[in-house]
Amino acid sequence: MNATEALSAHLVLASRFENIEVAERALHDLCATAGCDGDQLYWVVTALREAMANAVRHGNRLQPERKVHVDLSVDSSAVTIRIDDEGEGFDPSRIPDPTVPENLLRPSGRGIFYMQQFMNRVQFSRSSGGGTSVLMVKLLQPTTRSAENEEPDSRSR
Amino acid sequence: MKSQIRDRGEVRIVELSGKITIGSGDVKIRELIDESIAVGKKNIVLDLAGVSTIDSSGIGEMVACYTTVTKKGGHLKLLRLSPKINDILQVTQLITVFEVFDNEGEAVSSFG
Numbered sequence: 398m399n400a401t402e403a404l405s406a407h408l409v410l411a412s413r414f415e416n417i418e419v420a421e422r423a424l425h426d427l428c429a430t431a432g433c434d435g436d437q438l439y440w441v442v443t444a445l446r447e448a449m450a451n452a453v454r455h456g457n458r459l460q461p462e463r464k465v466h467v468d469l470s471v472d473s474s475a476v477t478i479r480i481d482d483e484g485e486g487f488d489p490s491r492i493p494d495p496t497v498p499e500n501l502l503r504p505s506g507r508g509i510f511y512m513q514q515f516m517n518r519v520q521f522s523r524s525s526g527g528g529t530s531v532l533m534v535k536l537l538q539p540t541t542r543s544a545e546n547e548e549p550d551s552r553s554r
Numbered sequence: 555m556k557s558q559i560r561d562r563g564e565v566r567i568v569e570l571s572g573k574i575t576i577g578s579g580d581v582k583i584r585e586l587i588d589e590s591i592a593v594g595k596k597n598i599v600l601d602l603a604g605v606s607t608i609d610s611s612g613i614g615e616m617v618a619c620y621t622t623v624t625k626k627g628g629h630l631k632l633l634r635l636s637p638k639i640n641d642i643l644q645v646t647q648l649i650t651v652f653e654v655f656d657n658e659g660e661a662v663s664s665f666g
Contacts, residue, residue, distance in 0.1 A: 417576070439638060446607075447610055450611065496645075501617075501650070502621055503617070504614040505610075505611075507610035508610040511610050
């Protein structure tokens with residue numbers, strides 16, 4: 398793929414868990430076309446699934462009439478994912494660290510941690526409709542792309 | 555997610571495969587563990603060799619099952635983690651909670 402060429406997709410999905418699979422397939426197709434390797438794709442898909450699950454369950458509270466807006470973009474240097482819900486918004490800083498001993502046995506609260514572990518950048522903001530918007534970026538490693546002048550991705554799994 | 559159950563003595567082996575993810579596999583794990591406890595099988599090995607993906611809901615349900623089984627006086631242990639699932643348990647620090655085995659015989663005998 399040319400370094401300046403980007404592949405993109407925009408999906409508007411009803412708030413159902415089954416639609417996580419739809420978003421995953423779209424990301425798979427874009428990444429496969431862009432030449433992402435299997436390992437990087439696995440972790441990016443994992444982050445996408447968590448962001449989708451948060452939007453469907455916590456943002457839109459499983460109300461199918463509320464939509465999840467998914468923007469995917471893949472070029473030779475990065476995978477960029479933006480997911481907007483139509484919920485009430487939330488403060489991500491209130492999510493406790495799931496890795497400290499007192500929280501290890503909590504059954505929930507690991508989704509954002511997953512996203513932060515597997516992506517290089519995770520940024521939350523208010524969407525235009527008042528819900529939550531999350532922007533995630535994964536820098537692609539040099540071995541999987543042809544572009545030069547890439548930045549090292551020391552956090553990659 | 556698919557599952558198969560078999561018993562080796564007093565130890566129940568629950569083989570899982572596919573995705574353990576929100577809205578499907580996570581609920582199924584809970585049902586399998588509840589069924590095991592209901593028939594008196596409190597020493598349980600989850601064989602994850604066939605699991606391709608586990609999201610935070612799946613991990614959360616495994617943790618909830620661990621707590622449930624422990625409160626009932628049993629033990630929940632893990633068998634045959636893929637490298638990626640091992641990575642997930644490492645970054646979430648849950649590797650410090652679960653006993654993990656590569657060999658089924660060793661997992662079974664660990665219950666004493």
